[in-house]
Amino acid sequence: MASTVMASSSSSATSQFLSNGRRTCPPSPLPLIPKVVVAAAKSDFRRTATTTKTSLPRRLLDSLPQKAAAIAAVAAAVSPLPALAEQMEKAALFDFNLTLPAIAVEFLLLMVALDKLYFTPLGKFMDGRDSAIRAKLGDVKDTSEEVKQLEEQAAAVMRAARAEISAALNEMKKETSAELEQKLAEGRKRVEAELAEALQNLEKQKEDTIKALDSQIAALGDEIVKKVLPIA
């Protein structure tokens, strides 16, 4: 690329740079930089060409030394390139070699090592912990059932106790009422007996009084008769 443009500006100076360029830039593994130079030179060339339509050959001839100077400057700028070019010559993005199998083996070994050290043991440990937690949760559920059972038992005991108490209470009530009735009946009987005795006594006294009155009545009658009938 560079050589063609440079050749087109046919001057002795450029041809010298051309050969120089050929020597310094070996079969360009670095085409980028020459391309940029060429593009810059070309654009400059075109601009001068378009702005001066009237006397194009004349202007071209005038600008030739300038071109030469410019290219010289470029060449000077490029001159540190040889060392770089030598380096870049070996630039190899896609060279496959022993690195590939080496890395593959390393990867497989790393996989085995990580499996032994990390994935399997820690995975097992985590699974174990998971199952332990699950088991504990299950246990907690079981104890809650037990608690329910105990509660039921307690309720049954309470019920039984309550029934017992009420039964005892009833019995006691019955007993006391029976005793009371008995005492009442006794009292009544005694009162009745006493009443009957008193009535009997009264009757007896009445009879006695009547008897006494009878005898007295006879005496009194006699007296009354004596008093009323003094002749007799």
Added chain:
Amino acid sequence: MNVIPCSIKTLKGLYDISGVEVGQHFYWQIGGLQIHAQVLITSWVVIAILLGSVIIAVRNPQTIPTDGQNFFEYVLEFIRDLSKTQIGEEYGPWVPFIGTMFLFIFVSNWSGALLPWKIIQLPHGELAAPTNDINTTVALALPTSAAYFYAGLTKKGLGYFGKYIQPTPILLPINILEDFTKPLSLSFRLFGNILADELVVVVLVSLVPSVVPIPVMLLGLFTSGIQALIFATLAAAYIGESMEGHH
């Protein structure tokens, strides 16, 4: 004539930038074969970081996890979850593969962004993320291919190859092609992303040395993580795909 100085400046810039050593390797010779030493060294560091942190954090697991153990339990749950969503109920045996894939790529990518590799000068080339090298990414993609073939063959026997003529035999060439495009896309995606990320950061740093590259660096960290996740997810998806029944 003001174009020329400008272009010279551009050239100077390009020259400075080309201090980024793309495709430069520090070679070791082993039995007449060449090997990229910088990739090997950084991969050893990555493996050392992984194994060391795992050993420290998980050597004595507690029922109530401590900080490190908690982190690694979280990572393991994440990997299990990823494998389970992609592979299905029979994900168990594939957890080490998917997990190692994810962790290795993730730590590799982040080591490229976070570890100051540049402090260590190599005679040639420079230290960077191991995933910055196509050899590494292919070395990770090929076992993935092998893994999904193995998964399909153990699950379904030779009937596994029936999937090549599903849903119609016309698709046979495309189905065969898929087996080549899968590792290709896996490896090139990772390689391209990480290389581009590191290049962008280095170029920006060379242009504007402070503050400006920081957002790009953060973006780089983000993409690095995403790439690790993508690689692991796709590997799991391929395995799951070859294990599931085709109807």
